Amino acid sequence: MATPKKSTPFNPEFCHNEREVESKLIVTYLLPALGYSINSWQQEIKFNRFRLDFLADASQGIDYTTGVVFEAKHPDKQLNEHIEQLEHYMIDLQITYGLLTNGKEIRIYQNIDNKIQLIFHCFGYGVENKINEINALIGKDTLVNRNHQKLKPTKGSVNMKTIAVYHNKGGVGKTTTVVNLAATFSKAGKKVLVIDLDSQANTTFATGLVNFGDEEKDNLKDSYVYHLLKSRKSFSISEVARTSRFSSHEIDVIPSHILLMKQENELNELKYVQGQLIKKLEAVKDKYDIVLIDTPPSLNLYAGLALITADYLIIPSDLKPFANEGLDNVREFIDENNEFREMLNRPPIQVLGVLPTKVSTNAKFVAGTLQKRMALIPQRYQFEVMETIIFERDDLAKCVEQNLQVGEMEVADPRSILDFKSSAKSVAEFQQLAQEILQKIGVY
Numbered sequence: 001m002a003t004p005k006k007s008t009p010f011n012p013e014f015c016h017n018e019r020e021v022e023s024k025l026i027v028t029y030l031l032p033a034l035g036y037s038i039n040s041w042q043q044e045i046k047f048n049r050f051r052l053d054f055l056a057d058a059s060q061g062i063d064y065t066t067g068v069v070f071e072a073k074h075p076d077k078q079l080n081e082h083i084e085q086l087e088h089y090m091i092d093l094q095i096t097y098g099l100l101t102n103g104k105e106i107r108i109y110q111n112i113d114n115k116i117q118l119i120f121h122c123f124g125y126g127v128e129n130k131i132n133e134i135n136a137l138i139g140k141d142t143l144v145n146r147n148h149q150k151l152k153p154t155k156g157s158v159n160m161k162t163i164a165v166y167h168n169k170g171g172v173g174k175t176t177t178v179v180n181l182a183a184t185f186s187k188a189g190k191k192v193l194v195i196d197l198d199s200q201a202n203t204t205f206a207t208g209l210v211n212f213g214d215e216e217k218d219n220l221k222d223s224y225v226y227h228l229l230k231s232r233k234s235f236s237i238s239e240v241a242r243t244s245r246f247s248s249h250e251i252d253v254i255p256s257h258i259l260l261m262k263q264e265n266e267l268n269e270l271k272y273v274q275g276q277l278i279k280k281l282e283a284v285k286d287k288y289d290i291v292l293i294d295t296p297p298s299l300n301l302y303a304g305l306a307l308i309t310a311d312y313l314i315i316p317s318d319l320k321p322f323a324n325e326g327l328d329n330v331r332e333f334i335d336e337n338n339e340f341r342e343m344l345n346r347p348p349i350q351v352l353g354v355l356p357t358k359v360s361t362n363a364k365f366v367a368g369t370l371q372k373r374m375a376l377i378p379q380r381y382q383f384e385v386m387e388t389i390i391f392e393r394d395d396l397a398k399c400v401e402q403n404l405q406v407g408e409m410e411v412a413d414p415r416s417i418l419d420f421k422s423s424a425k426s427v428a429e430f431q432q433l434a435q436e437i438l439q440k441i442g443v444y
Contacts, residue, residue: 012075012124015103021072025103025124026054030070033131035140050089056140066146068138069095073102083109087116094439097138108137161441162281162291164310164349168333169326170297173316173357175202176396177433178294179246180426182207183416184434186249190289193241195277196256197225197306198296204255206400206414207244224255226263229276229305237284247416252288264301273301275344277309289443299333307337308344312441313351315383316390318358319373327354327381352440353386355433361391388433395424 010029015021022043031041034056041056054070069089073082079100086098090111098109098116106127108120120137122130136142165178178194186192196203204210209220227235241252267273281291293306307313315330317323338348354377359370374385390396399420402413417426 009126009128010124012103015075015124018072018074021075021101021103022053025101026070026072029127030099030134031056034135034138040140050093052089055095056138066096066143068097068099068143069093070099071101073100075103077102079105079107083116090116097143099138106134108134159443160281160285160288160291161312161443162293162310163312163314163352163437163441164293164295164306165314165316166295166303166306166330167315167317167323167326168297168299168303168329169317169323171358172297172318172323173390174297175206175294176400177314177316177355177357177390178203178292179206179400180396180417180430181434181437182251182290182292183247183249183418184427184430185290186247186251187418188434191287193237193252193254193284193288193291194244195225195254195291195293195306197260197302198256198294199258199260199302200296201256201258201260203294204253204257206246207251207253208246208414209242209244209253209255220255220257221259224257224260226257226260226267228254228280229267229273230263230270232272232276237280238287246414246419248419260302268301274305274308274340277305278344278346281309299329303333304337304340307334307349308340308346310349312437313349314353314355314386314437315351316355316357319354319356319370319377324373324376324381327377327383331381331383351383352437353384354381355386355388355390357390358392359389361393386433386436388429388436390426390429390433393424393426395421396426 010025012025015024027043031054036056041054043054045052045055052069053072055067056070057067069086071082071086071089073079079102082100086100086109089095090098090109091114094111096111098111100107100109101124104124106120106122106124107118109116110119120134122133127134165174165181167174175198182192182194194203194207201210204220204224223235223240225240228237228240237254241254244251244253291310293310295303295306313334315327317327334349334351341348356370356374360366370389377383377385396417399417400414402415402420417424417430421427
């Protein structure tokens with residue numbers, strides 16, 4: 001557990017305004033003393049409709065609900081006047097702990113059953129003598145250990161959540177969303193399985209599984225998603241899944257293959273195929289926390305299987321007119337496959353929303369055209385638009401184009417954005433997306 005520097009005790013007399021409370025108490029003293037490195041807290045973070053002064057996170061950018069919101073006030077302000085504001089933050093965002101301070105006084109509140117309760121109080125003078133008590137409540141190590149205990153699976157519990165990423169329009173960022181979201185979840189400690197149901201096999205490539213240059217070196221064609229769907233008794237998920245190498249944190253992938261396109265008619269003739277993926281996922285429900293399914297940009301069998309199998313659906317879209325017009329087809333396709341789900345005694349798929357992807361970073365576009373396009377989605381197509389926006393950035397494109405020199409050969413060596421450039425703005429966007437998803441599906 002981190003301990004403060006004894007040589008520089010905090011003196012509230014040196015704080016003359018709110019900014020100095022932030023810089024001298026929170027940034028310089030409290031955050032380091034509580035074990036939060038510069039990479040584990042954010043300042044002036046926009047979270048839904050709120051803008052928080054600080055959010056310290058013990059879960060590597062994924063489960064903000066287990067973090068701590070720090071709110072600083074002017075030294076002349078009475079903290080009682082700002083309790084209601086902190087309460088809104090903690091309850092609306094389901095954040096567990098909040099620290100409120102004006103430099104002279106420090107209070108810590110806990111969200112217990114949507115009621116915030118004061119659990120600690122001290123004065124700014126002599127806070128160094130109270131830091132061990134504060135650490136025991138909201139220190140990074142404390143929250144990590146507490147969260148690990150909370151996340152230990154109960155025997156027989158079913159926690160696995162399956163999410164399909166689908167749009168019948170191509171080129172909208174489905175694969176980019178799937179692979180980087182998988183890496184983000186995995187880095188946060190989730191056990192992740194990715195299923196590639198697209199015969200173009202872009203996800204299979206982007207996760208580093210396509211390592212052959214000719215047909216003789218094809219090591220996928222004898223065991224990929226087709227075999228999983230066709231065989232009722234063999235080719236389990238554990239047998240077909242391969243450990244990917246595009247992420248520093250382990251992710252299992254069910255690969256696809258270009259041959260899948262030719263095998264659609266064959267699989268269509270099999271009456272049991274609609275429930276096949278559901279059945280095989282049931283066998284590994286205790287092995288994975290999150291299953292992500294990449295889909296073809298079509299209205300075919302494979303896209304339908306994803307919508308029948310998944311619990312939730314994300315619809316990535318660049319929000320351009322052609323993609324937006326395709327949302328009518330997506331809506332009809334969802335309704336059609338919900339009928340199949342009903343036949344299998346499954347509830348309708350839950351649509352998490354349209355995810356804006358490949359969005360231009362042009363400030364004028366973001367402030368004007370983008371806002372109009374986002375507003376149009378619920379009005380015209382009755383889909384919610386997700387809070388997170390994935391912008392079109394060079395780093396996001398380059399990370400899957402990496403190559404490795406092996407002797408005289410150049411071999412594809414794709415990387416997740418987290419591994420390619422951890423400081424990239426896209427990393428923060430995918431962390432925000434992962435958090436938004438976890439909140440919506442009730443996983444903390």
